[in-house]
Amino acid sequence: MKNRLEDLLSTLQAAATLEDLQTVLEELRDYYKVEHTVYHWVNSVGERYGAGTYSAEWVDRYLEKDYLRLDPVIFGCFQRFTPVSWKSLDWSSKPAREMWQDAIDHGLGNQGFTIPIRGPNGQFALFTMNATAADEDWDHFIDENTRDLMIIAHEFNKKALEFEQWGEDGNVPALSPRELASMSCLAKGMSRAQAAAELNISEHTLRVYIESARHKLGAMNTTHAVARALSTGIIII
Amino acid sequence: MKNRLEDLLSTLQAAATLEDLQTVLEELRDYYKVEHTVYHWVNSVGERYGAGTYSAEWVDRYLEKDYLRLDPVIFGCFQRFTPVSWKSLDWSSKPAREMWQDAIDHGLGNQGFTIPIRGPNGQFALFTMNATAADEDWDHFIDENTRDLMIIAHEFNKKALEFEQWGEDGNVPALSPRELASMSCLAKGMSRAQAAAELNISEHTLRVYIESARHKLGAMNTTHAVARALSTGIIII
DNA sequence: CTCTACCTCGCTATTTATGGGGAGTTGCAT
DNA sequence: ATGCAACTCCCCATAAATAGCGAGGTAGAG
Structure with missing residues (x-):
């Protein structure tokens, strides 16, 4: 049986x-x-x-x-x-x-x-x-x-x-460490100024990372980029 | 054994x-x-x-x-x-x-x-x-x-x-349908104007939902709110 | 050794988001 | 029927994000 x-x-x-x-x-x-x-x-x-x-x-x-x-x-x-x-x-x-x-x-x-x-x-x-x-x-x-x-x-x-084929598509873009860290800070609710302070870089540099991450993730704006980073699992809140 | x-x-x-x-x-x-x-x-x-x-x-x-x-x-x-x-x-x-x-x-x-x-x-x-x-x-x-x-x-x-006592109730705020829809649109990369058009409401009304969702989620800004909504699973991209 | 990717910093202008106000309707539940 | 929560709309001023132009140093891969 x-x-x-x-x-x-x-x-x-x-x-x-x-x-x-x-x-x-x-x-x-x-x-x-x-x-x-x-x-x-x-x-x-x-x-x-x-x-x-x-x-x-x-x-x-x-x-x-x-x-x-x-x-x-x-x-x-x-x-x-x-x-x-x-x-x-x-x-x-x-x-x-x-x-x-x-x-x-x-x-x-x-x-x-x-x-x-x-x-x-x-x-x-x-x-x-x-x-x-x-x-x-x-x-x-x-x-x-x-x-x-x-x-x-x-x-x-x-x-x-x-x-x-949920998720399993492996073409998840690889972000650099600083880009990932920037995304993480934003996902935690920090403003650009706070995130820059957290990472000990100028706000402008932070912006470069965010822009770069945006393009790699194919995102329309910062919120979109963070959303994609979260749902692909490359960052965790 | x-x-x-x-x-x-x-x-x-x-x-x-x-x-x-x-x-x-x-x-x-x-x-x-x-x-x-x-x-x-x-x-x-x-x-x-x-x-x-x-x-x-x-x-x-x-x-x-x-x-x-x-x-x-x-x-x-x-x-x-x-x-x-x-x-x-x-x-x-x-x-x-x-x-x-x-x-x-x-x-x-x-x-x-x-x-x-x-x-x-x-x-x-x-x-x-x-x-x-x-x-x-x-x-x-x-x-x-x-x-x-x-x-x-x-x-x-x-x-x-x-x-x-993670799941069984409570510490995840219940968003209203419109609030959830607003969060979803933002998570998909729409701007406020686009999201408002998508939902057939004025941009002002959309803002009310975003604000309301922000407060319910205890978020610092829109990106944070979307991040929380995603990671608690109340919306998906 | 060259080339690429990464990390870092600066400026200006424009667009967009946020934070305060209010105000009226609907619908469901006590 | 009264109240509460959701839905809808509006204005104004300020804060923040985006888009465009730059530049230079370091480390690793081919």
Whole structure:
């Protein structure tokens, strides 16, 4: 039985398209005997990308009603590090409970378990299992399978990042030490004058570094340059 | 033998102080028969926090020489999602190779394996194994143990977040949708005029959002505000 | 030895951002 | 219904950043 899971992981690691992910998700659903398995990632402007066994109707409705904005699963996972059972989330708001009922009406089970996954540059994704089960049975299922599911979730995200080649493009420009130091100071909130004092150079020299870094980073202005330096990881605040 | 690992995980889950983490790290080192095990995170002001079996001399030297800024392990992991063997990183720069030699001189082994871990609000941490081994032996070690180590790394980070109450709520201010959109535009390199046009509002209104976001983020200037918004993950480029 | 990249400093003019004021609307929640 | 938070708009004066022109010294790579 465990070997079946290993097979699925191998299939996942060999996946080359979104359809392959879809297939693995369906097999995982059958393997774990749950209603649905879903992987999707959510970016900051609220777009969705992913695969799963939810019905097209439910996905359309979710998008149409803009449930992303009020879904306690999204919100809760965004603030949490650890996987979470849906029952433990905050369903106190009325719109959230209405969404919940709507979900049930669209074929979702009454239990859920979602694993938040974070990648470079603020990438954020969710891996979800949905099932119909009694509370204690579901808790037991989670206890038994959390570790395996975390590994699976990790592999799904790895694949998704490969598909979208997030970040991995290595053409990150190399800044000189002084340029990096200048960017760091600015990222910490120093003004040019303060940064120049910090680095023991004239403000004019500092400006040369900032300009140079700007050009290397292909940035429109200082804020842009600092933003790029941060998101490529060449500086850390 | 596997039970020993389960015991260690239980101990970790029951840990209440940093010293407990330290103890677990030492026992993990002995269990895996490696030179060093380290958990540390890089917080948003660039300080270091963590525990590990490195000598105090090496930790001091690392901080003193500001190796954080040029360490290929930090840089490489920041850009990656998956665990990485040190040998596969970019050691082409001379300062990086000097740091490497310095590390060896301070008792580190010639092989390393580091798992990047990301939590809410841009939290970023590393879990590292260091050892003396031949390349093929180390590759084999990694193959055998990556999954267990990923689970362990996850548990360490969970504990660290508990200790510091990083994510679970609060210290990251919630920006309004327009404030977030304004920050996003600026992070993408738009000038105020361009951003205002993009958002279909007057430049004055845009300024109100920027000011408001600045105050909420406790930032000194716009660049600082965008930097904080990026590094806490509330916006992405 | 030459060439390149880096580090350092100066000037002027223009554009842009910031820091104070106010003021009115909408919408959601208590 | 009252209040609070968000959204929208406006003016003015000052501070800061950007763009353009320079120059010279040092260290490493080919």
